[in-house]
Amino acid sequence: MNRNMKPMAAALAGAVALAVAAPGAATANPCNPCAPKSRNPCAAKNPCAAAAAVDPKLITRPKGTKLYTGNPAELRKEGERLWNDTKLSTNGMSCNTCHQNNGAFNASFAQPYPHKVAMVQEKAGLKTIRMDEMVQICMVVPMAAKPLPWDSRELAALTAYTAQVQKDFQRAAKNPCAAK
Numbered sequence: 001m002n003r004n005m006k007p008m009a010a011a012l013a014g015a016v017a018l019a020v021a022a023p024g025a026a027t028a029n030p031c032n033p034c035a036p037k038s039r040n041p042c043a044a045k046n047p048c049a050a051a052a053a054v055d056p057k058l059i060t061r062p063k064g065t066k067l068y069t070g071n072p073a074e075l076r077k078e079g080e081r082l083w084n085d086t087k088l089s090t091n092g093m094s095c096n097t098c099h100q101n102n103g104a105f106n107a108s109f110a111q112p113y114p115h116k117v118a119m120v121q122e123k124a125g126l127k128t129i130r131m132d133e134m135v136q137i138c139m140v141v142p143m144a145a146k147p148l149p150w151d152s153r154e155l156a157a158l159t160a161y162t163a164q165v166q167k168d169f170q171r172a173a174k175n176p177c178a179a180k
């Protein structure tokens with residue numbers, strides 16, 4: 001038995017419990033849970049550190065996929081519910097745990113998709129990513145879950161809501177007083 005495992009696991013459980021108990025604390029937390037070790041003072045508690053490289057095929061939309069289409073307003077509303085749903089992950093997190101008040105986003109998020117994202121390059125070796133694929137890599141890496149079916153209503157809903165979050169992020173980025 002590796003005796004270092006126990007405190008590590010306890011620290012991780014603590015971090016997850018904290019995130020779940022106080023979602024508002026996520027943005028106040030200086031530890032970006034998925035930042036590379038070099039930039040992260042809390043790498044030991046990093047739920048993404050354990051995640052091995054991601055098979056790029058897992059997060060690349062297959063050619064010929066027919067994306068689900070529906071009423072945009074309804075999809076956004078459902079997406080907002082899913083964004084806050086911890087049941088989507090296997091580690092007690094929701095998208096909102098990390099992304100509340102634009103938490104964890106980098107400047108790349110303000111650019112139109114497809115674009116380059118550091119985590120995507122690091123974990124999957126892909127140079128650029130589309131918006132629905134970005135939802136999928138966050139499902140697989142920080143949420144420690146399976147990607148959603150590509151033609152599912154859930155993925156369409158989360159992507160529709162992500163587009164709204166991106167618009168708010170772009171607005172905040174343009175306003176230096178609102179920026180973090």
Ligand code: HEC
Nearest residue numbers: 033034093094095098104106108109117118119135138142
């Ligand atoms: C444990 C924290 C964590 C959770 C939970 C999480 N993410 Fe992320 N997400 C990150 C980090 C860290 C980044 C920044 C990656 C980068 O810029 O390299 C990010 C980036 C993003 C981006 C923007 C990428 C860009 O720059 O274009 C989107 C969109 C996103 N996440 C969506 C989601 C969705 C949807 C969920 C839920 C299914 C989710 N995230 C759950 C940590 C998380």
